[in-house]
Amino acid sequence: MSRRQAAFRDDFRARIAPAYFGWAHVALIFVLGASCIWYAARQIVGPVWYEFLVIPFAFCVSNVFEWWLHKYIMHRPVKGFMGIYKRHVLAHHQFFTDVEPTVDNTRDFRIVFFPPYALVAFMAISVVPAFLLSLVGLANAGWLLLITNVALYLNYETFHYCCHVKDDSVVRHIPLVNSIRRHHIAHHNPAIMMERNFNLTYPIADWFFGTSDLRCSLLKHVFNGYDTRSVRTDLKRVRHSAGDVRVAAE
Amino acid sequence: MSGPRAKIKTGKASLIGGIAVGIASMIIWAGISRELGYVGMVPMGLGLLVSAGVAGWIRVADL
Numbered sequence: 001m002s003r004r005q006a007a008f009r010d011d012f013r014a015r016i017a018p019a020y021f022g023w024a025h026v027a028l029i030f031v032l033g034a035s036c037i038w039y040a041a042r043q044i045v046g047p048v049w050y051e052f053l054v055i056p057f058a059f060c061v062s063n064v065f066e067w068w069l070h071k072y073i074m075h076r077p078v079k080g081f082m083g084i085y086k087r088h089v090l091a092h093h094q095f096f097t098d099v100e101p102t103v104d105n106t107r108d109f110r111i112v113f114f115p116p117y118a119l120v121a122f123m124a125i126s127v128v129p130a131f132l133l134s135l136v137g138l139a140n141a142g143w144l145l146l147i148t149n150v151a152l153y154l155n156y157e158t159f160h161y162c163c164h165v166k167d168d169s170v171v172r173h174i175p176l177v178n179s180i181r182r183h184h185i186a187h188h189n190p191a192i193m194m195e196r197n198f199n200l201t202y203p204i205a206d207w208f209f210g211t212s213d214l215r216c217s218l219l220k221h222v223f224n225g226y227d228t229r230s231v232r233t234d235l236k237r238v239r240h241s242a243g244d245v246r247v248a249a250e
Numbered sequence: 251m252s253g254p255r256a257k258i259k260t261g262k263a264s265l266i267g268g269i270a271v272g273i274a275s276m277i278i279w280a281g282i283s284r285e286l287g288y289v290g291m292v293p294m295g296l297g298l299l300v301s302a303g304v305a306g307w308i309r310v311a312d313l
Binding site for chain 2: 024042123
C-alpha cells in the first residue's frame with residue numbers, strides 16, 4: 001500500500017461516526033430489499049408467459065444503466081450529482097487501489113456499500129415503469145420488473161463486497177464472482193479507472209461498448225475468472241508520485 | 251488525532267436519507283403486515299417505532 005493510500009485510510013476511518021456498525025448497514029440494505037421482493041412476489045397472480053419477458057429486458061437495461069451511471073455520473077463531476085462523484089472518485093478510489101483493494105474490518109463497509117437511501121431511490125425509480133405497466137393491464141409484469149430491479153441491486157452490492165473482501169479463498173472459485181473481482185480490481189488502477197471496467201455485476205456492457213480491459217469474447221468476459229491472458233496490452237500505465245511510495249518499502 | 255472530530259459529509263445527506271429510508275421502511279412494513287393479516291394500531295405503531303429507529307440510526311451514524 002502506498003503512503004498516500006495509508007494516510008487516506010487513516011483519515012477516512014477517523015471520520016466514521018462512532019454509531020456506525022458495518023453489519024447493521026448491510027442488514028438494513030438486505031432486509032429492506034428482501035422485504036420489497038417478498039411483498040412484490042405476493043402480488044403476482046396468474047402471470048401470462050409474455051409478462052416474464054420483462055425480466056431479461058430489465059436485466060439488460062440494468063446492466064447498461066449500471067455501466068452508464070458508473071462511467072458518466074460516478075466518475076464525472078456532474079452538477080447536481082457532485083456528492084456521488086466525491087464519494088466515489090475522491091473517497092472509494094482513494095481508499096481502494098489495485099495494489100490494496102480489500103477491507104480490513106467491518107467499519108470499512110462504510111466505503112464499500114452504498115447508503116441505504118440509494119436502494120430506496122432505485123425502488124422509487126422502478127415503481128414508475130411498474131405503475132405504467134399496471135396501467136396498460138400488465139400488473140404482473142410491473143411487479144416482476146420491481147422484483148428484478150431490486151434483486152439486481154442486491155446482486156450489485158453482494159458482488160461489490162466480494163470484490164473488496166480480504167480473504168479470496170472462497171470467492172476466487174465462484175464463477176461470475178471471480179470474473180467481476182478481477183474486473184473491478186483492475187478498474188481500481190488509477191491509470192485506467194476513468195475509461196475501463198465500469199460494470200460491477202456482469203461485464204456485458206463493458207464488452208459491448210469496448211470499455212473492458214480484456215480483448216476477448218462476451219462468454220470469456222463473463223467466465224474469465226482471474227485469468228489475465230486476455231488483458232489488453234495498450235492500456236495506460238500509472239505514473240507514480242512521491243506520495244505513492246510504498247509503506248512496506250520504508 | 252488532535253482537534254475536533256471531522257465528519258465524512260454534512261449531516262444533510264444523512265438527514266434526508268434517514269427520512270427517505272424511514273418512510274420506505276414504514277410503507278414496506280405496512281404492506282407486509284397487511285399480507286400477513288396483522289392490521290390495526292399495534293402493528294402500525296410497531297412499524298412506526300421501527301421506521302423511526304432506522305431513520306434515527308442513519309442520522310446518528312451519518313450514513
